[in-house]
């Protein structure tokens with residue numbers, strides 16, 4: 001469980017997040033949705049501490065993250081998994097070395113155990129046998145899947161994904177969404193996903209937070225989102241002709 | 253992007269002095285640089301991983317530079333010998349002067365300072381662009397999220413690797429340079445082998461070698477740390493990575509020349 005309490009963040013006087021309070025539940029795929037530039041990435045980076053908040057607190061299972069020193073932060077981060085918008089694989093390392101990275105640093109596993117664990121994770125994201133490829137030899141979707149494998153290798157307690165399926169075709173996107181929501185249950189994680197993809201919302205959105213101009217505008221689940229009276233959220237959800245037509249069909 | 257507390261502290265500490273005067277900018281650089289380097293010296297998460305990184309960096313930074321250092325040293329040695337001979341044709345100058353001049357210029361300045369400047373160009377730009385690319389593609393953020401200290405993981409092995417190898421590169425440059433002077437001098441007929449050998453042995457002060465080796469270690473630290481600093485604080489995209497790598501070369505060269513002056517004052521006077 002992650003609790004965000006009254007955080008503010010501004011860049012050179014320009015407010016990007018304003019009094020954001022929200023909590024993310026364990027064993028759930030929590031989605032943050034919003035328009036481009038609304039502050040989703042900034043919020044996620046504040047939660048994991050890549051950006052320093054101006055004020056407010058972030059609590060991980062009750063422990064205040066914002067006031068921790070570097071060592072404590074490093075310790076809790078070993079339970080994090082994060083998927084960056086551009087995958088952020090280490091491009092001098094092979095797929096296997098990328099996934100094995102945390103095992104090498106933080107465990108005393110034998111080579112055999114590491115190998116098994118890497119292969120298990122690769123299988124989990126449907127990339128068996130790609131161990132020896134370099135990131136530059138992978139497609140965009142494959143990179144994202146390797147990044148997921150790398151994120152889950154040490155059974156994280158918290159998983160953060162920044163637009164896991166942007167730039168992917170709808171089928172692959174759904175595959176990745178499913179993967180994220182499956183492993184959330186499998187590993188008992190608290191998962192936070194940034195997205196502006198409505199397909200994801202309908203597929204996996206157990207808790208959805210709509211953020212607009214740096215403020216939390218609406219919270220709920222995927223069933224409630226279609227019936228909401230909130231004007232901004234409606235505009236966001238029903239922005240495309242396809243969805244509008246589907247709603248008409250629904251109404252008939 | 254200021255990724256952590258130290259960086260943020262650095263920014264907060266130095267933000268008010270950002271008011272663009274050159275001295276202030278310089279102070280800001282020095283402050284941020286110092287904090288970053290201090291951050292490098294934390295306990296490694298796993299010794300075996302860091303050992304492998306160290307070996308790898310020694311190969312990339314050190315062994316891969318040997319070729320260019322050898323070639324340049326050879327030709328500089330030859331040119332120094334020939335130039336000295338041509339400018340001292342007066343019979344009043346002893347014939348061993350060629351060897352003497354070649355030895356002293358190579359031992360005192362060329363093999364440490366000039367080689368450091370060459371390395372700043374070769375190694376410095378590659379360090380800054382490697383780390384800079386990792387910064388703009390969020391790989392450094394990824395390290396941070398994994399609970400790894402990115403400064404220690406990325407920068408420390410580079411600093412140590414080049415500091416270990418720099419004395420060897422310097423000695424190599426000395427040997428090749430003296431050989432170059434001998435071959436250049438004898439082939440062009442300006443000096444005989446016997447005179448050259450007398451020259452390089454004449455009034456030899458072994459301390460000069462110590463002086464040169466100490467300088468090379470200091471310069472190795474400057475090259476790797478300054479270039480890493482520029483890479484680490486890159487923000488933006490590919491364009492800025494290129495800019496960082498240029499700045500890395502320029503700034504390490506200037507700092508090397510400055511410390512050359514300081515070390516010469518300290519060690520030779």
Ligand SMILES: Nc1ncnc2c1ncn2[C@@H]1O[C@H](COP(=O)(O)OP(=O)(O)OP(=O)(O)O)[C@@H](O)[C@H]1O
Nearest residue numbers: 011016034035036037038039040041042043196253
């Ligand atoms: N490092 C930064 N410095 C200054 N401003 C920033 C910085 N990072 C983000 N911003 C600003 O914060 C606002 C929110 O950006 P953010 O990246 O969070 O958007 P987003 O919701 O993730 O959009 P997208 O869906 O396009 O990724 C933008 O107006 C952006 O200009």
Ligand SMILES: [Mg+2]
Nearest residue numbers: 040041085162
């Ligand atoms: Mg974003």
